Each structure stands twice: as C-alpha cells, then as structure tokens.
Amino acid sequence: MRSDGKSPATIKDVARLAGVSRSTVSNVIRGSSTVADDLRERVMAVIAETNYRPDARARALRERTTGMIALITADTGNPFYASLGLGVEEAATLGEPLMIVANSHCDPAAELALCDSLISRRVDGVIVGDLSSNAGFPSILADNGIPVVLAGCGVSTDPRIGAVDTDDEQAMQLIIDHLFALGHRTVCFAGPVDQRAAADRRRLAARTAAASRGIVLQEDRPDGATALICHNDLIAIDNLDALERAGWLVPDDVAVVGFDDTPLAAHRRISLTSVRCDAVALGRIAATQIFTAIAERRHATERQLLECELVVRGTTGPTRPGRPSLGAGWNPVHVLDTALERTPH
C-alpha cells in the first residue's frame, strides 16, 4: 500500500543504518541518558532520512500507558460538549494526549459497550460528559484501574470517581428567584428525552428551589405553567420554536429559561435567558484532575462545584394577568438525543 512498497521503518532499521544498538536509538529518541554527540547525530540523521516514527502501539505495550484519554458525550450536537472538549484540549498541551470522543447517547447498552472497548484499549483516563441515570460504567472503569471524572453530570457515590460540575442548586435557585420576582407561580421543567444523570440532578434542584418559594413545579407536563425551565439551551431553543409555532407568545404568554448559555442564547433573534456556566473551565478542570491522577497513578477523587450566573434576556418577562398559561393543548418538546435528527420544520 505504501507508495514505495515498504513498511514503515522500525527502530531496528534505524539502529542498523546508524550502526548502533537499538538501545542507543531509543536513548536518542527519548533524550534520556547521555549519548555521545557523534552517535546522536548519526542516529538523528538516519531518523530524518528514513522518516522513522516510533510505533506508539509497541511503546504503549511496554510503558503500560497509551497517552489516550476518552471524553464521553451524550450528544455531540450540543455545543456545550464542544466547549468541554476545548477545555480538555487546553489542559492537555503538556503531554499532548490524543482524545477519543465517543457519543454514548446516554444509552445504557452503548455505555457498557464503550466501557468495554475503553478498558481493552487501556485508555489512560476517562472524562464523562454525561451518562444515563444510575449508570454503572464509571465504577467498572475504576475497577480496571482507570481514573475517571464526571464533568457536568453530578457526583458519583463511588468515592474513586472525581467530579466537577455546575452548582445546580444555586443555579436553579437563581432561576426560581428570577421567575418568582416576575410573578410566576407555576412552572414546568422540561428535560431531555432520555434519562441522563445531569437532568435528574437539575430536576431535583428545581424541585428544591421551587419549594423554597412556594412555586408549583410541573415536571415535563405543562398544566397551568407560565414558565418553562429547560434542562439546557438546546431544549429551550427547541421549545421556543415549538411554543411559537403553536401560537404562544414568548415571553408574553410563557417564559422560557435555558441552561449553559451557549453562544446562540445571545443571538438577537433568540435572546434566551440562560444560566452561564463556564464549560471550557469545566473541561479544563476535569482534564487537570485526570492528568494528575494519571501521573500519580491513582484515581481522580476531587469534587468541585462551579458557581453559575443567570443571564437575563428576552425570553423571560413579568407575567401578564389574563394571558393564557400552558395547558392541555401543548406539551414541551423533549429534544432528541442529538437534535440533529429532528425533521426540519
């Protein structure tokens, strides 16, 4: 297949051509130990002319490390995960480990299959962007000596698993307080179509916050609500669309709140009230945890919550007495896994 019909040069080839031993070539490559200058030069020259690149597979086998980490995502179409990945990338500059980005779709079977594959491949660490409710795979990874940290999807009961997440309780309290001040007394929480841990968590936080204000919280049912609190911006933006197509006015009839403050929330035509959390920082922190855990050959066990900020925009406003509230005629849209499979309107 190679144009020249030969297979890639190995360390053996280089050693032979340079007239040294394989150990010496290895030492030159790794910059370790002191190699005599003339030998080093000879080896370097041969490496350059043969275009030799050490085989990472062999190295991985020998060094018990692959230089690869995995980022497990729920929904590649959500810019939130893109930011998360960017944060990981930022933190990764040092050892430049390669990232496997895998979309589990929060499907338990897919998660398990992925977990198996990741263990077989002996990835150095795993960052979980979201997972199905009560998913067991992080513990299986830990059982196999792989450090894992949850990023943006709660805190595991397994002490061997690290976490960095938004402070959902605080965030939901901000949302509820904002809606309460605007006069809303019945609100609806709209989660994703699948069962994912992050949504469970936010749902619960919404419940607590609502209770603190005496607000009635409907979950995934609209009955009488004048505001829609959505699990994330993607869901919020989709519901905004669905509401307006069904004839409701936002924010006059019903308020809509998102979560993540993705770039689009700030778009003039969308102007979505949302919770800003620094997804890039989330990724960076998770990655840092993982990298130090790998370096110290231990699990990642730190847990950290990031404060959020409410960004008020055009989709929330005061309730207007006499306006219709949501009712039987309309149901919140539970965005499909990747928002990409929706049929275009």
Added chain:
Amino acid sequence: MRSDGKSPATIKDVARLAGVSRSTVSNVIRGSSTVADDLRERVMAVIAETNYRPDARARALRERTTGMIALITADTGNPFYASLGLGVEEAATLGEPLMIVANSHCDPAAELALCDSLISRRVDGVIVGDLSSNAGFPSILADNGIPVVLAGCGVSTDPRIGAVDTDDEQAMQLIIDHLFALGHRTVCFAGPVDQRAAADRRRLAARTAAASRGIVLQEDRPDGATALICHNDLIAIDNLDALERAGWLVPDDVAVVGFDDTPLAAHRRISLTSVRCDAVALGRIAATQIFTAIAERRHATERQLLECELVVRGTTGPTRPGRPSLGAGWNPVHVLDTALERTPH
C-alpha cells in the same frame, strides 16, 4: 490503584487457571479453529471470573491494526461535524472501531502535529472534515500507508486520497439563481476567518455561478451588496445577528443565505435560507470508503459529489428599490474558529 491491588488479568493468567495453553485461550477468544467443547467452557468460565479483557495494545502490535480511525474536524462547535460523526458512527457498526475526533482548527501547525501523532499511533484510517488551504498532511498520511478520505472539503490533487463532498458548483448556482430571481445584482461572500479548503472551494463556485448571471461578487467586503452568501450556517447566523444589531433589516435591506441547513436554520426565529446537504450521508459514505480501503489494504480513491437542495426560508426576499445596500459602515463577521469563543453580546 486497582481496588484489589492487582493488575488486569492477562492471557497467561487465564491459560494457567484454565489449565490450557495461551494458544487455546486465544483460539477461544477469537472463535477461530475448533476447540473442544470442554476446554472452551473451562476457558470461558475463567475469562468470566477473572474479568479478562484482551489487551488491545498487544493485539494491535501483533495484528498490525489498531481498530481506530480518526475524524479531523475544523470546528467542533459546528453541528455539521456532529452530523458527519454520526454518519461515520452509523457505518462503523460492523467492526466497531473507535473514533478519535481531533480538532485541527484548520491551523497548519496543529494539522502537522496531529498528523504525526496519528501516524505514530498507526490509526487504520483518517476522515478529514476540513483542512487548511493546500494542506499537505493528507499526502503524508498516505505516504505512511494510511487511507484517507476528505469529507466535505473538496477533492485532493493526490490520487491516493478519496473524497466525498457536496456539489458546491451546483449548490452555488442554486443560490445565485435564487438571488438573481429576487432581483439581487451585487452579493457578498462571507467566509470563515481562517483559510480552509472547503471555503476556497465554495468561494470559487460562487464566483463561477455569479459570473453566469452577470452578478457582481464581492468577497469578504460588503460594498453595495444586497445579499450575503455565507460559507456555512454558523457564519450566516452570526452575520444575521451582526446585521440586525447594526440596524439592517433582514431580508428587507439585505438577504442572508447559509450552507449546511443545520437544525437551527429551520427555527422559526432564525428561518435561514440555506443549502441542505446530507452531512450524515457524507460521513457514512466517507466511512464506508475508509472501511473498504482498510479491509482491502489499499488507499481510498473514490470521489463522489452529492447533490444539494436549496431550502428557501425567511432570510431571503425580493430586493426593494430604495432600501439601503451594504456599505462601508458594516463588515461581515468572519466567525472565529469555533464560534464558542465569541464574547456574548
């Protein structure tokens, strides 16, 4: 690090525990050759109780294959790439190869570094979602015996490189014809901030199509244009925002056209006229090419263009005499690499 303090079971452990040779264990795992039922059962039992998982690193070294392919992306925040990845995933069910998704940001230095890493790791194949203009790394990959196909970013001059892309010439003709019919005679093409091959290609196609209608095409400058043809939806949506913030009316003063027909284009509040191309199909076709190339130990050399369809929505309308056209007061926004780093308005 492992909770039980032991390292993962190896084939040697299994062989010992089952009282057979390593070859037999290997045969059982791979289902190959006929192993006596009783031995098979014993081995299976030991595998189950030791939780043995073959080490993919060793296997890769031995089998000269890694079961990993890479998808190189320009901008993870663009849902277009998410769809592309979904298509690859769809086609991958058979051998369930793991995907390395890497964001080159279309930066030549990053591309080269990534290329190096991919060669070292001996990935089985590479799908390129976009690349910098005249990037040489696909040929370097090919030099190293790695099949590569460009998906959605043109056709390489290197015959060893496969391609599947939108038919930009046809698509641009659709756009130009549509705008011409609406009365537009001067239009502006807005590309991404970086130099990427896909944009070069579209820019050229716009030039040809515009010439066919006697339309004046301004590139990245607004002067006198009444319509903005954007390289992709992300750029279009950002420009829509920028235009309206600057006081222009869309579509009354200026028309905006996107490319990709991402889910958001269909949103009621955005309603972006765009070119629909099946990104999932693009990914699926590219992946199929790669997989057959890998299986047949050759380069992927097919080239294929997919027809596109123009979806007319609310951002394009007839020119209105007397309305202001774009001028010195405003410049198109060239969206940053990942659209995620924009400061929120």
Added chain:
DNA sequence: CTGAAAGCGCTTACAG
C-alpha cells in the same frame, strides 16, 4: 485438537 515457540516494536535494567 492442542501447545511450544517465534515475533510484533518498543524500553529498561544490567553488564561491560
């Protein structure tokens, strides 16, 4: 049908 042996391409003590 089963196992001993060689080898994939590296790195790492260990002699010299």
Added chain:
DNA sequence: CTGAAAGCGCTTACAG
C-alpha cells in the same frame, strides 16, 4: 557511554 537480553501481551504458523 554502549549494547545484549529480557519482556510487555498478544497471535500465528507449525509440530505433534
């Protein structure tokens, strides 16, 4: 400072 040897965990002919 340099090289011979062992070994990482697999698979694949090849004997028996």
